[in-house]
Amino acid sequence: MKYIKQIAIIACLILASCEDVIDVTVPTAAPRLVVEASIDWEKGTVGNNQTIKLHTSTPYFDTTTNNIVTGATVKVTNTNSGAEFTFADQNNGTYTTSSFIPVVNDTYTLEIVYNGENYQASETLKSVSDINRITQSLEGGFDDEVLDVTIFWDDPADEENYYLVRVLEVGDMFPFLEEISDEFINGNEIDDFFEKDDDADDPTEEFNPGDTVDISLFGISERYHNYMQLLIEQYDSGGDPFSSVAAEIRGNCINTTTPDNYAFGYFRLTQVVKESYTFQ
Template sequence: MKQSLLLFLILSVCNSCEDVIGVDLPTSDSKLVIDALLGYNENSGNPIISGQVKLTLTAPFLAEEVPPALGAVVTIIDEQTRIPYVLTETQPGIFGINFPEFEFNRSYTLLVEHDNQVYTATQQMNHSPTIDNVVQGDSFLFNEDETEVEVTFTDLPGESNHYLFSFGFGNFLVVDDEFFEDGQLTFSYFYEDVEPGDLLSITLFGIDKDFANYANLVLAQSGEDMGNGPFAVPPANIRGNIVNTTNPENVPFGYFAISEFDTKLLTID
């Protein structure tokens, strides 16, 4: 079954309307933004842990740069062993070294200490299928300058699933399996401004329903382009799953998620 990207965007937005999610009015106060999507790939017995915890501060409208949040301590705690893993800051506000070896059916807590306040969220790792195939097509959606890429994957059986696709260049798509449960799906994604010889990286994450709803709202607010990550702050302040245990009224932006992932590469002809 082949469906276009446009149809999936319509379905994703409609499905996200089923649940009521609070949206706060924007404020001028600087708030912490925690961008934490971590990925795991079994890689034939040599696991790969990817992703980072990125901390920034909200900036005034039309500001040229988004400032990093400095002076933070970021820890991930394995709730089964209670072992804390203090992450290493590789760039200002970016923590990407010393992750635990994630396992399924085990809870992990993200702990961020910044400006005398403590922020936490607890998650388990979500399963993801592999991408069956990625090929270049010859169709276009709006104009002949677009490049079609056909993506095929098979739904995880026996349960309701949600997925996040990353197509590079800050572009993401949320998909749920309502219309192809336990089956295989082929759909088209259309790139602009790619040239012959360009290498495309397409990644599939398994996510839960709460993250799917959050990502749909962020996509809708940001016009489908989420910049440097799936947690970029949109015009309206959308609640994630991270809480401030020091001052509950000072809610941060962003989301903490752990997902199995699969990536396919494609060189444009």
């Protein structure tokens, strides 16, 4: 009986010790400008309406700070023609224009003036092929018991091409993303498939008949392809104890006034084709 009492006392002490609160000091950095500048020209549209979003970085655990950026000057210039497009401040962190003119293979420069500092980035607008067809299967993916969706398109011959595929199931918060190079498949029909992992406890996690996915195929630059490749690799390795430590990935936005105060984010220009598919 004495032994049992001792065990009970030790257990109580252990449980009591687990109630101690440990305060962890998390290092923070000064806020940086974050640029979400995706100039996407959907095939079959004029492409004149474009939006750029600006905000500042915040500490990881901060959920209260209003970090939208207003009062900045935002301009995009076609360096081939000299045409300038001013993006108007909407006072909610977005800057818009209704007069943008997209020209395939022309280079554009983004210029942002914020807090007395000048940020610049340059990109070339890349074209994209049409989607030939979209199919579903139980055999094309890794698991022959769950549905997958595959898209097909033609890669132009005798030139380097890079693509970004975005697949988002209607109702989901986050899309599947995949970057593709035609290095070993130049001039051929390319196909790319997506499937969700089988989950016996929750069959809604996988694709099911009646589900609809929105598919976007972007033509992108080599530099943006490399940038997205790093981001996707880091995202996919999250939680993997054997993966390398995540590193800060810089985009193409340079602070020409104070180089050390560089911005996060990326200025991209793409042509995109979009399709929706409903599983049968």
